[in-house]
Amino acid sequence: MLSSNNFKHYTLLILGFCLSISCFSQHPYKRTLKLMGSRFDITVVADNEEKGQAYIDTAVAEITRIEKLISSWDPNSQTSEINRNAGIKPVKVDAELFELIERAIGISRLTDGAFDISYASMDKIWKFDGSMTTMPEAKDIKASVDKVGYKNILLNKELSTVFLKLEGMKIGFGAIGKGYAADKTKAFLISKGVPSGIINASGDMNTWGKQPNGEEWKVAITNPMDKSKSYGLLPITDGAVVTSGNYEKFVEFNGKRYTHIIDPRSGMPSSGIISVTVFAPKAELADALATSVFVMGKDVGLSRINQFPKIECIIIDEKGQVFTSDNIKIQKL
Template structure:
């Protein structure tokens, strides 16, 4: 009896999806390839990396490296894992490059405004001033030979919420590349995404940027559709976690320089090579507003960006290398 013939590979790409709840959001991966088992194994390893990083970087987990630094950093140097120290060093460089518009030491201000584990509230002037005095990367000392960090002012704390998702996606992408994956789309909470290679039968991954709630009329198109090919997209916005008082609505993105919620823009989107940089720079751009687009594009030549703002009841879009949907062309200004 002859053995059955070997199946002939179809060479048709198959899709595998995987997801994980981590960093207070949902991470999802879509991969294409020819071997489903290899795709699933790569996706699981990439998501396991996200989970591992959450355990080290979380502001809320009592056993994380960040919590340990926040608890003991004001009393002396705290030795950190080299990976965590290196991310802090990168974050400090980003803070300096953005003139403090992005700053991982913003945690005291987040707490003062009630956004740490709460819906937000206006702080009294004394509380706000005390928090402002504990913010600024110039008060964070990093010691490379000892892989240590310490705070130069008591009451300082760091929060990697503005960079952690991007870093986790960046490391997950490296896992996929090491596994030989050449076609994948990853996102964390839909706010930061990375397109690895291209999807089947397309030149790039297409990711939509949603307009703010006020512009989401029935049948309203996305604000823009971004093509990603080995590029990251990150979007920051003032809606989501916010509160309203007699002075209006206040979002959870705080300007570390003024101590107040960002108000110069409603939405900021950044495309660049690094998910880590994109995550931090979209936060910085939301704080900086329209002038920040030119400032950041000088420092990151590959950067593409978009800023949506509202002044005196009128909407404005400032762009650099990103094309808004034609429906919004009447409010567009190019850099």
């Protein structure tokens, strides 16, 4: 699983901005800033700069609100309160947080536990900063997952409470938090009348509407083994795309690469895949599934994605080979 300081690599490039847009009444306005500990690029389409910047201010306020709700690093957040009371008592939470946790558990069921927000209680036995020289011992790997398990997250819908059954359990939203923030911010801006835009949360991207020139937004799928090259373009219409990459954070033992995305069921790092891009209606779901595909592996991952409607996937393995889900359509460059 990805931790809260995970690495979502910038393999998505926004293409096709009209180079000369003076003939159009609406213009794109963009701001880049750090939110939720990550880079956010917020682009909105508006008919003047004052309105565009005001829309972006509104987006920043919404993302900040979400962070205060779901952050496991903020001791005052409801998430931290849940973690402090693990094994002690249920905690009453806002409906928004309750429903996010409920959806996360649903994704855990769909992925047979490859995705699990209780990964946060795992001991950090794997280090990807260059300091590891030997494989961790099997007993330490096994112990690292003793308190991981979405089935031990107990929800009471009537009372809106969350209870972590085991003392020492923790939940965290590092693998879906930025995607969720992108979804909520998009919906909020649409409610304010913003006709078009992009929320790019460190690679968790959500779009709506069209460019000022009337064309669809497009993304380029970059080759992680040669970032100067792209495999192709895909139009994005009112949807989300998330790319997870692990080609910069890994260790190698006996000729095998182990990456920073850990299987919460076994404590072992994923292997064999270096990049996963998922297209879905919501960034929250795309975010979770991108992580899950890494853990499940190419064959199981693609098989699972092909079972979901309106979801597509591109996988690049450690040899640079590209594999796609059944119905994806790429415009080759």
